[in-house]
Amino acid sequence: MQAVAAFSSSLLLPPPFKTLIPSDPFFNCNPKTLTPIFRPLLKHNNSRRNAIQAASSSSKKAKSSKNNRRRPSRRSAIKKSFSQEQLIFNAPISDDPNVAIIGGGMSGLLCALGLEKRGVRSTIFDSGMHGLGGRMGTRIIDPQPLIFDHAAQFFTVSDSRFGKLVDGWIERGLVREWCGPIGELEAGGYFKPMASSSPRYIGVSGMRPLADSILSQTGMVNVVRPCWISALDPFNGMWHLSENGKPHGQFDAIVISHNGKCANRLLASSGLPLIAKQMKRLELSSIWALLAAFEDPLPIPSSMSGTPFEGAFIKGVDSVSWMANNTKKLFPSQSKGPQCWTFFSTAAYAERNKVPQEYIPNIRAEKVKAGMLEGVEMALGLSPGSLQRPFYTRVQLWGAALPTNTPGVPCIFDPLGRAGICGDWLLGSSLEASALSGMALADHIADYLQSGVAPPDEFALGLHNEFQPIDGHDIGQFPGLEYKEQVAEVQTCIT
Numbered sequence: 001m002q003a004v005a006a007f008s009s010s011l012l013l014p015p016p017f018k019t020l021i022p023s024d025p026f027f028n029c030n031p032k033t034l035t036p037i038f039r040p041l042l043k044h045n046n047s048r049r050n051a052i053q054a055a056s057s058s059s060k061k062a063k064s065s066k067n068n069r070r071r072p073s074r075r076s077a078i079k080k081s082f083s084q085e086q087l088i089f090n091a092p093i094s095d096d097p098n099v100a101i102i103g104g105g106m107s108g109l110l111c112a113l114g115l116e117k118r119g120v121r122s123t124i125f126d127s128g129m130h131g132l133g134g135r136m137g138t139r140i141i142d143p144q145p146l147i148f149d150h151a152a153q154f155f156t157v158s159d160s161r162f163g164k165l166v167d168g169w170i171e172r173g174l175v176r177e178w179c180g181p182i183g184e185l186e187a188g189g190y191f192k193p194m195a196s197s198s199p200r201y202i203g204v205s206g207m208r209p210l211a212d213s214i215l216s217q218t219g220m221v222n223v224v225r226p227c228w229i230s231a232l233d234p235f236n237g238m239w240h241l242s243e244n245g246k247p248h249g250q251f252d253a254i255v256i257s258h259n260g261k262c263a264n265r266l267l268a269s270s271g272l273p274l275i276a277k278q279m280k281r282l283e284l285s286s287i288w289a290l291l292a293a294f295e296d297p298l299p300i301p302s303s304m305s306g307t308p309f310e311g312a313f314i315k316g317v318d319s320v321s322w323m324a325n326n327t328k329k330l331f332p333s334q335s336k337g338p339q340c341w342t343f344f345s346t347a348a349y350a351e352r353n354k355v356p357q358e359y360i361p362n363i364r365a366e367k368v369k370a371g372m373l374e375g376v377e378m379a380l381g382l383s384p385g386s387l388q389r390p391f392y393t394r395v396q397l398w399g400a401a402l403p404t405n406t407p408g409v410p411c412i413f414d415p416l417g418r419a420g421i422c423g424d425w426l427l428g429s430s431l432e433a434s435a436l437s438g439m440a441l442a443d444h445i446a447d448y449l450q451s452g453v454a455p456p457d458e459f460a461l462g463l464h465n466e467f468q469p470i471d472g473h474d475i476g477q478f479p480g481l482e483y484k485e486q487v488a489e490v491q492t493c494i495t
């Protein structure tokens, strides 16, 4: 594979940049921390050397390491992302390139899968303690066990590329249709069914097991978990990743497949100002999840066929936007035993009751639980206090739940910094959007790595796109899902 050669992109080079030479005595590297110490070059014109890059942020890092008694606050670190200089890699790309993917949600997983299809190795780093998947979370409470999907509930398919993938998952027994009735529940217990031009899909054993299995047939993807990447350092033409000072290897290119505060912090002094700026423009909602298990079935309004609904978008209730019977969804033939329900708040309610998601005070958790259970009563049209008491509850705040704006590009790529972004927010707010974004970035990076001498600016993507608001439900978008007006209610369902 050949080096990406000269570069001079008016599109991509904001401020004047500095270039670094690895043989320079000032270019020291502590092999333990892999922290580069860069010295600015006097001449600009050494871009063809097989070395690296410029990053004033890195020279700032060097200064701050001398004087590390005063560490910058997170706020000031994020502010710096607007003033950092563009990093430029012009070392040749390895013959057998390796890409680091930071985030093992749907987008990161499909990016790895797509890279493998194009013959490119990758390593996924994911901070998940219980498994891969990010916002494809499934909580299993032993010993019963009680099982709840506590973020993504189901998905639809509108794009044939995603559809092909889903067909493969169905064949492997990872995914099946969810045939139980779903619809809109108006406060007071008024249920209106919804139909879908595309089937509704769920992970057969929940969303997390689906995420954990997506890569089971791959041979070129390495997964490192749980691992929270805290620093990205360019050195000797490669990206060096580390977790609180512990090195995690070097890579030809990086993919940021997560978002929110973590990503803003990671990018704040990365030498990727355009990428950092786009990430910083993303706005995210918050959502409270209440998981509740009940001994007996809830008094659920029936659909037209007389079957109680299994999932409903709630209207006219301030504290609840969605409720789903996860027991009926995941185990449709089970007629006895407790029923596990997942309730989600509205984004507005979560905003008003927001706390740091890592430290939820008990008093707030109790208030949210009571507020949401009251909302469930209202939605079902029950008299106050008459809802059966759940024997198990757990509340959780998704502080960075769903994107509310999007640049509307499949992925973002900075060829000078050899870094890309994928995630739901680039195209919308759904599992399908995440999947398409991951697949698009994989193809884009593979094209870039295999391009030989093509000028890097040809590969710049999404670095300047304006953001537009995203429409949809509080828990995301479901392309193809519509109200059932005069449609016959029973859908053909292949199980």
Ligand SMILES: Cc1cc2nc3c(=O)[nH]c(=O)nc-3n(C[C@H](O)[C@H](O)[C@H](O)COP(=O)(O)OP(=O)(O)OC[C@H]3O[C@@H](n4cnc5c(N)ncnc54)[C@H](O)[C@@H]3O)c2cc1C
Binding pocket: 102, 103, 104, 105, 106, 107, 108, 125, 126, 127, 128, 132, 133, 134, 135, 136, 150, 151, 152, 153, 154, 155, 156, 227, 228, 229, 230, 257, 258, 259, 262, 263, 266, 287, 289, 344, 398, 400, 401, 402, 422, 423, 424, 425, 429, 430, 431, 432, 434, 475, 476, 477
């Ligand atoms: C409450 C809720 C309900 C939803 N319901 C639905 C639904 O029913 N249907 C639907 O289609 N979509 C739904 N969504 C949206 C859907 O879950 C997301 O669009 C999708 O899962 C996003 O995938 P992603 O790969 O873009 O990001 P994520 O799933 O967020 O993945 C990012 C990963 O990166 C990891 N990470 C972060 N920082 C680091 C770091 N520094 N180092 C290593 N790892 C890191 C995180 O742990 C996470 O695993 C819902 C979302 C929420 C919050």
